[in-house]
Amino acid sequence: MLKALLTYYKNAKTRYRIHSPFVFEWADNVLDDDRYYYAFDRADHLRNMMESNHTEIAVTDFGAGSQKTSDSHRKISQIAKTAVSSERKCAFLFKTIQLYKPKTMLELGTSLGVSAVYQALAYTDGHLTS
Numbered sequence: 001m002l003k004a005l006l007t008y009y010k011n012a013k014t015r016y017r018i019h020s021p022f023v024f025e026w027a028d029n030v031l032d033d034d035r036y037y038y039a040f041d042r043a044d045h046l047r048n049m050m051e052s053n054h055t056e057i058a059v060t061d062f063g064a065g066s067q068k069t070s071d072s073h074r075k076i077s078q079i080a081k082t083a084v085s086s087e088r089k090c091a092f093l094f095k096t097i098q099l100y101k102p103k104t105m106l107e108l109g110t111s112l113g114v115s116a117v118y119q120a121l122a123y124t125d126g127h128l129t130s
Helices: 002-011 021-031 038-051 076-082 087-100 114-122
Strands: 056-058 073-075 104-106 127-129
Touching: 021 087, 038 076, 038 087, 038 114, 073 076, 087 114, 114 127
Parallel strands: 104 127
Antiparallel strands: 056 073
């Protein structure tokens, strides 16, 4: 769905050519919002700590598995660099949650929980299940 919204936004050229009120509101408050929020520092600090942590852990993959390695032991830094959502995607998620303020959030398929931190910081009155 996010891909479809971004494609729609890209093809509209400007936000003023978007006819859907929902997409216009989202584009105006999320895509065109270049503010840096206080919570980004906290979440990015966690990301940086994980990227510099070379502790090796046992990994049990319940999903499709990694396309980069089939090893059952990986370093936290390796996981943080390859499997964690980018800062930009996490910022979009954070801003979307701040805009719509969902009471309940469900995250499926978490890796190290960085995007869950962004979600939890975005709306502290909501309930996050990860």
